[in-house]
Amino acid sequence: MKIGRYENPYLTVNWSQAPPAGTPCEPFQLETQDRAVTEGWLWSRGGEDTVVCLMHPRANFARHYLVPELVEAGYAVFCQNSRWLGNDMMLVHEVALLDVAEGVRAMRERFDRVVLCGNSGGGSLYSFYLDQAMATEGERFRDTPAGDPFDLNGFDLPGADAMIYLAAHPGEGHFLLHAIDPSVTDETDPLSCDPALDLFDPANGFVEPPEPSTFDPAFLAGYRAAQRARVERIDAIARARVARRRAARERFAKTRAAADRRTAIATEMMFVYRTDADPRSVDPTLSPSGRDYGSIWGYRPDWFNYGPVGFGRVVSPEAWLSTWSGVSSRAEVAHTGARITLPCLLVGYDGDNSIFPEDQDEIAASLGSQDVTRVDVPGDHYGYPASEGRPAAAAAVVAWLGR
Helix, strand or coil: CCCECCCCHHHCCECCCCCCCCCCEEEEEEECCCCCEEEEEEECCCCCCEEEEEEECCCCCCCECCHHHHHHCCCEEEEEECCCCCCCCCCCHHHHHHHHHHHHHHHHCCCCEEEEEEECHHHHHHHHHHHHHCCCCCCCCCECCCCCECCHHHCCCCCCCEEEEECCCCCHHHHHHHHCCCCCCCCCCCCCCCHHHCCCCHHHCCCCCCCCCCCCHHHHHHHHHHHHHHHHHHHHHHHHHHHHHHHHHHHHHHHCCHHHHHHHHCCCCEECCCCCCCHHHCCCCCCCCCCCCCCCCECCHHHHCCCCCCCCCEECHHHHHHHHCCCCCCCCHHHHHHHCCCCEEEEEECCCCCCCHHHHHHHHHHCCCCCEEEEEECCCCCCCCCCCHHHHHHHHHHHHHCC
16 A cells, blocks of 8 residues: 655645746745744746735745636735745744745735635645734734733734635644544653554554455543643643743843753644554545545655654744644634634645644634635645646636636
8 A cells, every 4th residue: 555645745735737838927025024034936927917826834835836826816925935945943932923924915016816725734834824913903813822922012013904814724733633643641752652642543443454444432521631641741741841941041041051051942843643643544434525544745645744754843842832732822723713814715625634624614614704615626735637637626716716
């Protein structure tokens, strides 16, 4: 049985065909309001009045697969990468909003309408941005989930005109809350395991692939509760590490001792083992859809779960709390959707291995907009097979923009 899902996972969001011949690409290097740098690429043949923006917290969207069809249909496309391209160990979503702001500002200067298209983790990022951009004066967050001061009221966050969710997560923390392995008993030991909570133990209903597994409802209820409990335990570890550094900073301000200075600076990175254990990846009767067996990573979650690849595996305490904690992260559509009253389009792939029907339902129910359109098209999370899913998704976006 094939193990990995994609021949080259680094190219999963890249286009399958180039934009129309002669389409210019203008590179952007944008300095954010906190003096970081974010880069982008504007694909435009000239004369467009609407631009579609694409961005992900860490993935490379420079050649996103929607670009060719949108440009062909008469829309400009701005593909932006965040300051944390390729590495989200330090990713704090509150700070990433300033990257989004510079991209939106640059496009506002050139186009009449700016449409945000949140693909995968970009959906919750853009939703969080719009939530804060549309907040009344003084109502934006003034700190991060770790408690570090970061007053978003002091920054300019330009608004947008519409929002598209394309195979979008309700939140990266939301995703991990459902995929993390609750059988881990020792966060320092990647092999520690409570057999009663082991998804991949035949005693609990697991069957060797490619045969599907079936789990007892009582086991699943306990499993889901244990997932949340593990996230809460990791949150507590993260907050303890943040508190240790903060206390050292306070002591150093008084003592100027070298030991306190070093403790204040040192970041204890967190290793979060085994984050590919969602029961829905091996039991197709849960959240029925057109997906095949396995997770977004591959056809053997029972193997991938123990390997080095996975979401949220190495993070700073601050990044865990802001991005990957399904308990503490604010970047979840369930928290941010109410302020989004813009026209919204939700495009879901019917064979997605990481976005499930109830995720789409939750996004739709969370939005404050009275103009929400939902479309399901064939394909997995990245629109594969590319000859079917991607053109169908692009056609749905083009038709909706045409309104």
